[in-house]
Amino acid sequence: RKEVEQDPGPFNVPEGATVAFNCTYSNSASQSFFWYRQDCRKEPKLLMSVYSSGNEDGRFTAQLNRASQYISLLIRDSKLSDSATYLCVAYNNNDMRFGAGTRLTVKP
Amino acid sequence: GAVVSQHPSWVICKSGTSVKIECRSLDFQATTMFWYRQFPKQSLMLMATSNEGSKATYEQGVEKDKFLINHASLTLSTLTVTSAHPEDSSFYICSARDTGDIQYFGAGTRLSVL
Numbered sequence: 001r002k003e004v005e006q007d008p009g010p011f012n013v014p015e016g017a018t019v020a021f022n023c024t025y026s027n028s029a030s031q032s033f034f035w036y037r038q039d040c041r042k043e044p045k046l047l048m049s050v051y052s053s054g055n056e057d058g059r060f061t062a063q064l065n066r067a068s069q070y071i072s073l074l075i076r077d078s079k080l081s082d083s084a085t086y087l088c089v090a091y092n093n094n095d096m097r098f099g100a101g102t103r104l105t106v107k108p
Numbered sequence: 109g110a111v112v113s114q115h116p117s118w119v120i121c122k123s124g125t126s127v128k129i130e131c132r133s134l135d136f137q138a139t140t141m142f143w144y145r146q147f148p149k150q151s152l153m154l155m156a157t158s159n160e161g162s163k164a165t166y167e168q169g170v171e172k173d174k175f176l177i178n179h180a181s182l183t184l185s186t187l188t189v190t191s192a193h194p195e196d197s198s199f200y201i202c203s204a205r206d207t208g209d210i211q212y213f214g215a216g217t218r219l220s221v222l
Binding site for chain 1: 114142150151152154199201205209210211212213214215216218
């Protein structure tokens with residue numbers, strides 16, 4: 001079983017749609033969680049950290065449920081520029097594990 | 109945010125040659141850097157954790173004699189792919205961790221072995 005699992009998608013949504021990605025992690029000792037965004041043939045870039053209380057950054061909302069070992073990312077009012085692969089990350093003591101990524105395509 | 113520089117961005121080489129990739133943290137000191145490999149449409153796969161001043165820790169299945177890692181200073185780690193073969197062709201990405209546990213990635217190196 002993979003340490004971090006994500007639905008690979010692809011998610012194809014129209015502009016303006018709201019889309020949610022889910023992620024589960026198996027290591028209950030994981031301490032920090034992040035969402036990264038990776039564009040085609042580019043390096044991953046940090047999108048946002050994920051806190052237990054949930055956090056929001058503009059159109060993006062991240063949530064963490066430690067009891068269920070579950071992380072989510074909600075994107076509201078999708079833009080064409082949101083098209084990318086979104087990577088869920090669980091971090092524990094110098095050990096950072098990436099999910100395989102969820103591919104999002106936002107269409108006009 | 110923090111910047112990590114990776115060089116070169118693209119390498120084409122003949123089978124049997126060695127290729128060296130550099131990873132530098134430009135505005136922070138990184139005691140730990142990471143090397144990943146990514147095949148097309150697949151996730152990042154951690155190859156090794158590079159610790160300044162000590163030997164790298166390799167993931168299971170990664171040959172340490174083939175992928176030589178040197179972390180000689182707090183801002184520089186190098187990965188050398190020795191005797192490269194076509195199956196080593198991939199996208200290699202380094203990252204450096206800051207004091208806040210956030211990893212910043214280099215732009216990656218696309219290696220093509222002919």
